[in-house]
Amino acid sequence: xxxxxxxxxxxxxxxxxxxxxxxxxxxxxxxxxxxxxxxxxxxxxxxxxxxxxxxxxxxxxxxxxxxxxxxxxxxxxxxxxxxxxxxxxxxxxxxxxxxxxxxxxxxxxxxxxxxxxxxxxxxxxxxxxxxxxxxxxxxxxxxxxxxxxxxxxxxxxxxxxxxxxxxxxxxxxxxxxxxxxxxxxxxxxxxxxxxxxxxxxxxxxxxxxxxxxxxxxxxxxxxxxxxxxxxxxxxxxxxxxxxxxxxxxxxxxxxxxxxxxxxxxxxxxxxxxxxxxxxxxxxxxxxxxxxxxxxxxxxxxxxxxxxxxxxxxxxxxxxxxxxxxxxxxxxxxxxxxxxxxxxxxxxxxxxxxxxxxxxxxxxxxx
Amino acid sequence: xxxxxxxxxxxxxxxxxxxxxxxxxxxxxxxxxxxxxxxxxxxxxxxxxxxxxxxxxxxxxxxxxxxxxxxxxxxxxxxxxxxxxxxxxxxxxxxxxxxxxxxxxxxxxxxxxxxxxxxxxxxxxxxxxxxxxxxxxxxxxxxxxxxxxxxxxxxxxxxxxxxxxxxxxxxxxxxxxxxxxxxxxxxxxxxxxxxxxxxxxxxxxxxxxxxxxxxxxxxxxxxxxxxxxxxxxxxxxxxxxxxxxxxxxxxxxxxxxxxxxxxxxxxxxxxxxxxxxxxxxxxxxxxxxxxxxxxxxxxxxxxxxxxxxxxxxxxxxxxxxxxxxxxxxxxxxxxxxxxxxxxxxxxxxxxxxxxxxxxxxxxxxx
Numbered sequence: 001x002x003x004x005x006x007x008x009x010x011x012x013x014x015x016x017x018x019x020x021x022x023x024x025x026x027x028x029x030x031x032x033x034x035x036x037x038x039x040x041x042x043x044x045x046x047x048x049x050x051x052x053x054x055x056x057x058x059x060x061x062x063x064x065x066x067x068x069x070x071x072x073x074x075x076x077x078x079x080x081x082x083x084x085x086x087x088x089x090x091x092x093x094x095x096x097x098x099x100x101x102x103x104x105x106x107x108x109x110x111x112x113x114x115x116x117x118x119x120x121x122x123x124x125x126x127x128x129x130x131x132x133x134x135x136x137x138x139x140x141x142x143x144x145x146x147x148x149x150x151x152x153x154x155x156x157x158x159x160x161x162x163x164x165x166x167x168x169x170x171x172x173x174x175x176x177x178x179x180x181x182x183x184x185x186x187x188x189x190x191x192x193x194x195x196x197x198x199x200x201x202x203x204x205x206x207x208x209x210x211x212x213x214x215x216x217x218x219x220x221x222x223x224x225x226x227x228x229x230x231x232x233x234x235x236x237x238x239x240x241x242x243x244x245x246x247x248x249x250x251x252x253x254x255x256x257x258x259x260x261x262x263x264x265x266x267x268x269x270x271x272x273x274x275x276x277x278x279x280x281x282x283x284x285x286x287x288x289x290x291x292x293x294x295x296x297x298x299x300x301x302x303x304x305x306x307x308x309x310x311x312x313x314x315x316x317x318x319x320x321x322x323x324x325x326x327x328x329x330x331x332x333x334x335x336x337x338x339x340x341x342x343x344x345x346x347x348x349x350x351x352x353x354x355x356x357x358x359x360x361x362x363x364x365x366x
Numbered sequence: 367x368x369x370x371x372x373x374x375x376x377x378x379x380x381x382x383x384x385x386x387x388x389x390x391x392x393x394x395x396x397x398x399x400x401x402x403x404x405x406x407x408x409x410x411x412x413x414x415x416x417x418x419x420x421x422x423x424x425x426x427x428x429x430x431x432x433x434x435x436x437x438x439x440x441x442x443x444x445x446x447x448x449x450x451x452x453x454x455x456x457x458x459x460x461x462x463x464x465x466x467x468x469x470x471x472x473x474x475x476x477x478x479x480x481x482x483x484x485x486x487x488x489x490x491x492x493x494x495x496x497x498x499x500x501x502x503x504x505x506x507x508x509x510x511x512x513x514x515x516x517x518x519x520x521x522x523x524x525x526x527x528x529x530x531x532x533x534x535x536x537x538x539x540x541x542x543x544x545x546x547x548x549x550x551x552x553x554x555x556x557x558x559x560x561x562x563x564x565x566x567x568x569x570x571x572x573x574x575x576x577x578x579x580x581x582x583x584x585x586x587x588x589x590x591x592x593x594x595x596x597x598x599x600x601x602x603x604x605x606x607x608x609x610x611x612x613x614x615x616x617x618x619x620x621x622x623x624x625x626x627x628x629x630x631x632x633x634x635x636x637x638x639x640x641x642x643x644x645x646x647x648x649x650x651x652x653x654x655x656x657x658x659x660x661x662x663x664x665x666x667x668x669x670x671x672x673x674x675x676x677x678x679x680x681x682x683x684x685x686x687x688x689x690x691x692x693x694x695x696x697x698x699x700x701x702x703x704x705x706x707x708x709x710x711x712x713x714x715x716x717x718x719x720x721x722x723x724x725x726x727x728x729x730x731x732x
Contacts, residue, residue, distance in 0.1 A: 004397035012410050015612055023397065023405055030393045031370030037691065039389055041571040041617070044378050044694065077443040077573060078594060081608035085592045116592055200609055205407040207443060207573045207611025226451045226482055228444060242447035243566055245573025245611065246381055251407070325403065328410065 009350035011340045012328035013157050013303065014180065015200040019345045021261070022204075022254035033250075040250045045243050054240070057249055060256035064264055065182075067189045067212060074211040074231070075239045075249055080179045083196040083209060084110040087175055088117035090221040090231050091148050091194075099123045099147045099172070103163075104131045104156035105334065110177060114151065121147075130335065131159040133295035141167055148220075149173045149193060155181035157201075158332040160305030160339060161298040166191060173217050181302045182210065183259065184344055185269045193217040199248060201302070202344045204255050208248035259344065268344055275342045275351045276301040282355050286362040289313075293335050307337030314338075317361055326354050375716035377706045378694035379523050379669065380546065381566040385711045387627070388570075388620035399616075406616045411609050420606070423615055426622035430630055431548075433555045433578060440577040440597070441605045441615055446545045449562040449575060450476040453541055454483035456587040456597050457514050457560075465489045465513045465538075469529075470497045470522035471700065476543060480517065487513075496701065497525040499664040507533055514586075515539045515559060521547035523567075524698040526671030526705065527664040532557060539583050547668045548576065549625065550710055551635045559583040565614060567668070568710045570621050574614035625710065634710055641708045641717040642667040648721050652728040655679075659701050673703030680704075683727055692720050 010017040033040040034049045043050055058073045067073060076082070087110070092098050096118050100111040102125035114120025123142055126133055134156070135141060143150055150169045155162040157180045166174065166187075173193025182197040189195065194213045200206035213231055227233040233241055259268055280299060283290040283306050293305040308314045314337060321329055331339040342351055376383040399406040400415045409416055424439045433439065442448070453476070458464050462484050466477040468491035480486025489508055492499055500522070501507060509516055516535045521528040523546045532540065532553075539559025548563040555561065560579045566572035579597055593599040599607055625634055646665060649656040649672050659671040674680045680703060687695055697703040708717055 004403075006398055006401075006403045008403035010404050010408055012404075012408065012413075015407060015409060015411065015609065017408050018405065027393060027396045030396075031389065032372055035372075037370075037372045037374035037693070038376050039384065041389075042376055042378065042381060042383050044381060045572070047378075077445070077448075077611075079443075079608045082443075082594045085594055113592055198609060205611075205613045206411070206609045207614055226479055228448045228451055242445045243381065243564060243572045245443075245571075245614070247571045247613065248573055248611070327403070 008325040008327045009353050010327050011342070011346070011350070011354070013332075013339060013341045014198070015206050016341055016343050017345045018204070018251070019255060019258040021258045022251065025254050026251060041247045043246070045240060045246055050246060053253055054244070054249060057253040057256060060253065060260060061210070064256060064259055065187065065189055071189060071212050071214050072218065072235045074213065074234050075244055075252075076209045076211055076234060077207060077245055079198040079206070079209055080106065080177050080196060081109070083177065083211065084113035085116075086229055086231070087149075087151065087194065087196070088114045088120060089225060089229055091175070091217065092118035092120070093148070093222055094118055096148045097121060097144055097146065099143050099150045101135065101141065101150065101152040101167075102127075103134045103153050103161060104159045106156065106158070106177060106179075107151070107153040110151055110153070130293070131156060131161065132293055133298040134161050134163050135167065136297055137165045143167075143169055143172055145170060145172065147172050149175045151175045151177075153177045155300050155302050157303050157341070158334060158339075160294045160300045160303040160335075162300035162302065164297070173214070180343075181300070183265070183268070184272050184302055186265050199252060201341070204251040205248050207245045208252060255345075271348065272301045272342070272344065275346065275348060276304060278351050278355050279304045279340060279342070282358045282362075285359075289362050289365060290358070291337075293337070302341065302343055304340045304342065305331060305335055305338065307331070307335070313365065320361060321354070321357055324353060324357055326357055374691040374693045375719050376693050377708070377712070377716070377720070379698075379705060379707045380564070381572050382707055382709050383711045384570070384617070385621060385624040387624045388617065391620050392617060407613045409612070411606060411612055416612060419619055420610070420615060423619040423622060426619065426626060427576070430622060430625055431553065431555055437555060437578050437580050438584065438601045440579065440600050441610055441618075442575045442577055442600060443573060443611055445564040445572070445575055446472065446543055446562060447475070449543065449577065450479035451482075452595055452597070453515075453517065453560065453562070454480045454486060455591060455595055457541070457583065458484035458486070459514070459588055460484060462514045463487060463510055463512060465509050465516045467501060467507065467516065467518040467533075468493075469500045469519050469527060470525045472522065472524070472543060472545075473517070473519040476517055476519070496659075497522060497527065498659055499661040500527050500529050501533065502663055503531045509533075509535055509538055511536060511538065513538050515541045517541045517543070519543045521666050521668050523669050523707070524700060526660045526666045526669040526701075528666035528668065530663075539580070546709075547666070549631070549634070550638050550668055552631050565618060567707075570617040571614050573611045574618060621711075637714065638667045638708070638710065641712065641714060642670060644717050644721050645670045645706060645708070648724045648728075651725075655728050655731060656724070657703075659703070668707065668709055670706045670708065671697060671701055671704065673697070673701070679731065686727060687720070687723055690719060690723055692723060
């Protein structure tokens with residue numbers, strides 16, 4: 001394995017760190033993919049080599065996430081933002097209702113697009129506490145049994161919260177934006193009518209969106225939509241209605257193979273839990289200095305958010321972090337402070353470097 | 367420069383051959399973009415390094431194509447297929463009309479989406495001769511002066527035809543799908559209200575769409591569209607409303623820099639003309655064997671199409687071509703025979719290898 005001479009600890013929220021092994025494989029195959037004498041970017045999406053790659057990426061994702069045969073896997077473009085539109089455009093229909101659980105800014109944007117297409121309704125929101133928690137088991141959610149779907153965001157990048165137990169929505173299909181925690185832990189996919197995720201956190205580069213849609217939900221989709229906005233059309237054409245983002249799909253394949261080689265979701269989950277634990281431990285060890293933004297029951301394993309009491313201190317913390325090659329830690333302006341994004345590809349070593357910094361900074365400023 | 371050990375002559379129609387220099391630069395910067403200690407895929411699209419790259423790609427495109435300040439440059443997703451939808455969605459409006467010049471299959475698809483949004487009308491089509499030509503100066507086009515726009519496809523990948531002189535549409539904005547010949551020759555951009563192009567022929571990898579829109583056309587766009595489908599929103603946010611396909615934009619930058627280093631459009635044009643000339647010469651030299659599909663006045667410099675009288679011969683030609691590492695020559699099923707796509711990045715050397723093959727095959731089968 002080539003070890004790059006200068007590689008920082010990359011805590012970016014997305015686009016984010018990628019597994020070194022996935023990057024390296026791409027670099028090795030750069031001029032000659034699968035013995036074709038060309039780069040994977042230079043070949044037809046209808047060639048047998050690309051079709052095999054496309055199928056391999058689907059198969060690996062199905063295997064790793066244990067996606068049942070009832071669910072189709074799509075590779076689309078436009079990110080979660082286009083899914084905010086496509087979900088209600090396909091599933092809602094005029095006069096019909098959908099229930100949105102609003103756990104942060106991205107959920108708010110999804111709701112807004114829902115309202116553009118039908119009677120989308122906010123049924124929960126923790127705005128008063130700046131989205132510091134998500135609903136817990138036992139919390140009443142007042143889901144309309146006639147709703148076409150219930151929408152939630154499984155992990156909230158900005159606020160650093162994450163669902164640990166998904167709600168029981170009865171016969172109403174559950175739709176989830178899993179952009180920032182897909183493939184980070186086991187999820188019972190059969191319970192979801194539709195899952196979507198921008199690739200740029202846990203799956204690969206930006207410019208690729210994964211959609212997982214259950215057959216009965218597909219059957220309920222609106223007809224007569226334009227081909228690019230219709231799930232029906234993309235399923236019918238196995239995501240090859242038009243030229244897909246071939247290189248991003250290639251990188252997805254490399255990332256999925258890396259997850260598999262590591263031992264699949266059980267290993268990834270254990271690794272992610274350990275990483276998050278180390279960070280929350282140091283936050284909790286210095287409560288006078290570090291204030292975790294997320295409520296303990298809602299703490300995310302993907303995005304760890306905290307603030308400090310003093311802005312001057314925050315500036316010093318960030319500058320000292322940069323000196324240690326700890327990059328991308330500035331929190332989103334709506335929370336302030338810090339955010340360490342520790343997606344699948346963030347190695348334990350990077351988290352340890354950050355924890356060391358947090359501990360020594362705290363001890364110096366006790 | 368690293369010369370790959372095995373690189374074929376890649377005549378794929380798209381995704382297609384990329385400049386070796388652009389690929390090599392990417393490989394050299396693979397683990398460390400701009401001294402950041404990470405790959406360009408791993409960094410925030412809001413980082414100063416990415417913003418500089420994004421601006422550089424826009425600036426290079428503006429410089430090379432001489433795009434006036436009246437026109438905005440957008441980097442979007444979804445390919446030309448999504449533009450087939452976005453153009454009428456933004457520009458047409460219910461009850462309004464638009465005129466489509468149908469020079470091939472892609473133009474037909476564009477028209478179909480036009481009809482979904484308003485009174486789109488086919489004003490020209492050469493279906494009876496299997497789209498072997500495009501309108502010529504002097505041909506009557508009966509453009510409705512009240513039309514919101516006139517749509518054309520500047521180069522027809524499947525049929526191998528290309529506009530040499532764009533029509534005068536008076537005050538009606540001209541909209542062009544330039545997916546397969548953008549940046550291949552000088553074009554007076556000021557004459558166009560909107561230009562769009564999927565990147566995967568002359569600009570870079572698939573998954574990126576370039577849109578060039580004139581300010582007055584932008585002002586006439588529909589309001590209250592969802593953000594992802596509204597040109598207004600993308601212009602307002604300088605294509606950064608949501609996470610863009612960062613790696614594809616990076617590759618676009620590398621390709622544009624290569625064009626500039628080569629001497630810009632004058633050099634590229636001369637090179638493309640020479641390449642096409644060589645191919646049409648050999649087709650014309652053996653009229654008993656090779657039949658050019660496109661009418662002489664409409665011949666494309668990007669996609670050269672021809673058939674043979676005999677299917678068995680065609681099979682032998684293709685097999686012998688493959689033996690010489692001449693790849694991607696099979697014609698589209700609606701034309702049959704062969705298609706040599708010779709986009710900007712196809713070196714003269716590759717064309718010479720194909721011409722040699724055509725000549726020796728013809729001589730052996732005279």
